[in-house]
Amino acid sequence: MIEYDTGAKITGYLASCQPASGPVEFVVLAEAKLIDSRGRLVREALELVVCPNMLTSIALDEGPRGRELK
Numbered sequence: 001m002i003e004y005d006t007g008a009k010i011t012g013y014l015a016s017c018q019p020a021s022g023p024v025e026f027v028v029l030a031e032a033k034l035i036d037s038r039g040r041l042v043r044e045a046l047e048l049v050v051c052p053n054m055l056t057s058i059a060l061d062e063g064p065r066g067r068e069l070k
Contacts, residue, residue, distance in 0.1 A: 002052055007037030010050060018049075026051050 002010040012029030019025065032048035035041055 002050065009035045010048070011035065012048065015047065024052065 010029065010032060012032035015028040015030040017024045017027050026049055029048045029050065030046065032045045033041055034043045034045075
């Protein structure tokens with residue numbers, strides 16, 4: 001189970017770790033369930049890839065891209 005500070009959880013069976021050797025960067029969960037902070041099932045997935053590591057930043061990209069709007 002992966003549990004977050006909000007109380008949300010992700011459960012499932014550990015199918016694999018990536019990379020196969022060295023520090024874990026991603027895990028593949030089989031029969032994954034996303035559960036909100038109130039214990040309600042939000043979503044199920046046959047397979048889910050997640051990064052179980054500490055998040056250090058989020059970059060938001062806003063506005064038009066690739067052309068100028070007039």
